[in-house]
Amino acid sequence: MEQNVIMNPDGTQEYFVNMGPQHPSTHGVLRLVLTLDGEIIEKVEPHLGYIHRSIEKMCEKDNYRQIIHLTDRMDYLSAHMNNHAVCLAIENGLDVEVPERAVVIRVIMDELTRISSHTLWWGVMGMDLGAITSFLYGFRDHEHITEIFEETCGARLTMNYNVPGGVMFDLHPNFVEKTKAFIADFKKKLPEYDTLLSNNVIFLERTKGVGILTKEMAVSYGVTGPAGRASGFSCDVRKHEPYSAYPNVDFNEILYTEGDTFHRYKARIDEMWESIKIIEQLIDVIPEGDFQAKTRNVIKLPKGEFYQKVETARGELGVFIVSDGKMNPYRMKFRSPGFSNLSALDEMARGGKIADLVATMSTLDLVVPDIDR
């Protein structure tokens, strides 16, 4: 303990505290070294790598079809979007036309994933602040979506449903009906979220004006997704660099300017409404036809670089492939949203209390496998 203490000129003492790697509010094995003066945070230093699996190195040995399932394991709550990003990058390189049916299926799946990720985040966020009820509510709705996924994809968490050229199987006959039922049900459930947390005085006290991130800092740190948009950084990839069926659907980009914990929370709640809107527009007009374009068994991308951005539940995921014309990539880089979002945590938490850090970290919605890769 002696070594951990630094004397400040005005007589107070600075000391270090380890938060994590085994801490319930870090949602995984993330270790933060906090420099504290009393209860005030002076510095937050993340220590990463507890579940680094060197996915990028593995990609260099694997062929393109084998890579896709690895990306499920990065941000496991956005598995569909991660697969989608890799598939789009490969399709760009191959110049494959994806059938309309697959394009629409992919977008519906992406938006369902976004809702399921956000419901889980909402439940966990409440729990981080001491409200166990929200955790149960969040998982209740999350479970319905996983059941829909299970029927069509055969898996609940790591779906591995996208393949280059389309999707792996056609939709399950129950899919449309079940999704519609879920949406109708969820539209009644979502206002409950507001009753339970958004309008709760204790919750508002804990979150309003806490962990502020300015727009300049959000841009500089590359904070994207709902966290960036709550600071006024217009960064929705679905709007700015639309892919798949997004140019044809009508939805709003949620933007706030306050940049505090509450508005990061609000942005995600609003985003769920937008996702509902997107699914409702598409669920009745899924085109008939093939669900997969014919591609060669062994995929070889031409020499060059391919970059694909996708909006996952956490922000902008970038897939960067450097190809030298062989059947495996020369270099593959994943720009994961969690990694950049985490880097801004120090900026947000400085000057606040440890309890505020927990609230701030919750609204960043960190998924550690996504950060470590």
Place this chain on the structure above:
Amino acid sequence: MTNEEFITIIRNWFPDVEIPEEDSQFLNVFVPKEKILEVAQKLRNDEVTKLDYMFNLTCVDWPEHFQMIYHLKSSEHGHMLVLKVKLENKENPEIETLCHLYRTAELHEREVYDLFGIKFINHPDLRRLLLEDDWIGHPLRKDYVDEINIVSL
């Protein structure tokens, strides 16, 4: 701003950058190693270009050299550009840090240092990020050998 306008404006500011004419996704700008900070600073701060959002920073290990790749975007104008820097010295690769311009570069550069062994000059806190401090070697280099954990096919 279109790519043609970018080419004119960048050639005007920095005559010694190389902009190859190729059919690529983004406009690639090859910058000499010594100039990277100056070029990035101008591109970030000038009102016309205002490339203030670095959405990716990475490195590629080519047989003859390392290549640093910076993907930049303007949050205001929406245009994008890629800066590329060749690091000829494979034994002791060094480059000026950009983390004073882009805060996101701080962690990204630490990752590159960890996995590629590129030294970033003036980086405030250049330590390994993902691996342990006493790890030997830099795993994303092509010549990295680990007979126990990497099974070559």
